[in-house]
Amino acid sequence: MTDLVIGADGLARCAWGASTPDYAVYHDHEWGRQLRGDDALYERMTLEAFQSGLSWLTILRKRPAFRSAFGDFHLETVAGYGEADVARLLADAGIVRNRAKIEAAIANARAALELPDGLSALLWSYAPTPRAARPESFAHVPALTPESTAMAKALKKRGFRFVGPTTAYALMQATGMVDDHLAGCHRSTARPA
Structure with missing residues (x-):
């Protein structure tokens, strides 16, 4: 399997998760693990939107600055x-400076607070x-699904921005709504925390 790589620690990882130390930590400890809570999911949704058109590695490396700039992604803030x-x-300069994405992040926080049962x-x-x-x-992993398309449509209907079906699917992967660790990956046998 060329989509799996054995790391220096002897663990098999999805190839992207072995390409840099930042990715290895994210792959092993976050990606595909269930995440709940409105603020936590808002953070991931916002970061996925900022990632659009950029490398996820760029966003990971800027995440501390994003957290500081966006009040730790506290919705009310x-x-x-x-x-x-x-x-x-x-x-x-510590974050991605894109007016449309910044304004979307603010609009999305407002829209999330309007949800009767919450964002999560x-x-x-x-x-x-x-x-x-x-x-x-990864040839068997979709870029979007009927569920991510429905999620994006529901979010847009409620006033959310920068949440197309592909971004919605990436959010689902990142937060454990789907777990796309490959067969043979050391994380593929781990169940979400």
Whole structure:
């Protein structure tokens, strides 16, 4: 399997997860593990939106700066941001300075606070039934699914931005709504915490 790599520690990983130390930590400790909670899922949704058009490694390396700039992704804090905050964020070299994405992050926090059952409940309502078998290669892992398409449509209907079906599927992967660790990966036998 060329999509698996044996690391210096002797563990088999999805190849992308063995390409840099940052990816190895993310692969081993976060990606594919179930994550719940409105603020935590808002953070991941926001970072996935900022990643659009960029490398995920760029976002991972900027995550501490994003957390600082966006008030640790506390929904009520970000929802209260105004034009002065947009200007502050656009001047922050530690994050991705894209006005549309910054404004979307603020709008998404406001939209999340309007959800009657919260963001976590809405997002997890689109989690598919777990697969019967692990994918053998990333050629068998989709970029989007009917569930991610439905999630994106539901989010857009509620005023969320930068949440297309591909971004929604990446969010599902990142937060354990789907677990796309390949067969043979050391994480493929681990169950979410």
